[in-house]
Amino acid sequence: MALLVVLYSINVFLTFSLSLLGLCIYWWRVLLVTLVEKFTEGGWMTVVITGVVIAFCLINHAHYALVRRKIHAADEALGWATYPDVPDPPPLDPLGHTAVFVVGSSRSGGIYALEWVRREFPAEFRNCIFMNVRTVDARSYGGGEDLERMRQQATDALTYFVNYCHRGGGAAKAYLSFGTDPIEELTKLAEKIYAEYPHSIFFTSKLIFEHDNWYIRQLHSEAALTMLRRLHLRNMPMVILPMKL
Numbered sequence: 703m704a705l706l707v708v709l710y711s712i713n714v715f716l717t718f719s720l721s722l723l724g725l726c727i728y729w730w731r732v733l734l735v736t737l738v739e740k741f742t743e744g745g746w747m748t749v750v751i752t753g754v755v756i757a758f759c760l761i762n763h764a765h766y767a768l769v770r771r772k773i774h775a776a777d778e779a780l781g782w783a784t785y786p787d788v789p790d791p792p793p794l795d796p797l798g799h800t801a802v803f804v805v806g807s808s809r810s811g812g813i814y815a816l817e818w819v820r821r822e823f824p825a826e827f828r829n830c831i832f833m834n835v836r837t838v839d840a841r842s843y844g845g846g847e848d849l850e851r852m853r854q855q856a857t858d859a860l861t862y863f864v865n866y867c868h869r870g871g872g873a874a875k876a877y878l879s880f881g882t883d884p885i886e887e888l889t890k891l892a893e894k895i896y897a898e899y900p901h902s903i904f905f906t907s908k909l910i911f912e913h914d915n916w917y918i919r920q921l922h923s924e925a926a927l928t929m930l931r932r933l934h935l936r937n938m939p940m941v942i943l944p945m946k947l
Contacts, residue, residue, distance in 0.1 A: 765918065773808050773810065777809050785868075786865065791873065791874070792868070794874075795829060796898060797900075800829040800902040801816075801827040802832075803831070803906070804888065807859055811907045816863070816866075816867070819905060830873065831877065833878075833895060834860055835880070836856050836878070836880050849880075856878055860878060884925065889932050892929075893936065902938070905942075906940070907943045909945055910944040910945060
């Protein structure tokens with residue numbers, strides 16, 4: 703019986719695969735015939751337009767893949783050291799100067815911003831707070847496991863930053879939120895933090911490319927600038943730090 707089940711499952715898979723292969727071959731032939739017959743009636747223009755669109759898609763994919771590799775390399779440069787919880791971390795001072803860092807899943811961006819602030823403003827900030835917002839889409843709502851996995855990944859990243867500060871003797875705390883509009887959720891979370899720590903300055907990093915042009919700028923969101931404008935309209939100071947890749 704077990705042999706029959708395996709035999710049936712494999713043959714079903716082969717049948718579907720061969721059927722799809724046959725359909726692909728058939729429709730490719732239809733496409734070629736249509737292209738040849740209609741080439742002078744607009745077929746050549748279709749080929750040019752479609753080819754240009756495909757080329758742009760391939761260029762965009764290559765650019766994003768390069769950015770991911772560089773960010774991954776920056777994360778790798780930090781090493782995979784984990785920082786355990788400090789038994790008695792320094793307490794937070796609600797009235798003290800507070801540096802609030804908008805971080806994501808990349809450790810290198812958060813550590814870069816933190817070390818930049820420490821270098822430029824030594825012993826200025828009493829507290830370090832890390833805030834993160836994860837976008838929840840239809841796929842996340844579709845399964846509790848996906849949402850829980852996202853929450854765990856975000857929590858692990860924030861715990862890394864908090865323990866990193868505690869290890870250096872600094873007071874730190876993390877805030878996490880979820881929503882469909884990340885800018886709106888970041889703004890709400892920033893308002894909550896600013897109400898608890900009124901002497902806060904917000905920091906975030908923005909990718910800067912060595913070879914920059916108008917097209918590359920279109921491929922990356924202006925989330926940092928949008929949030930900067932929103933916080934400034936609410937009289938909440940924010941600084942954008944350039945992060946060169």
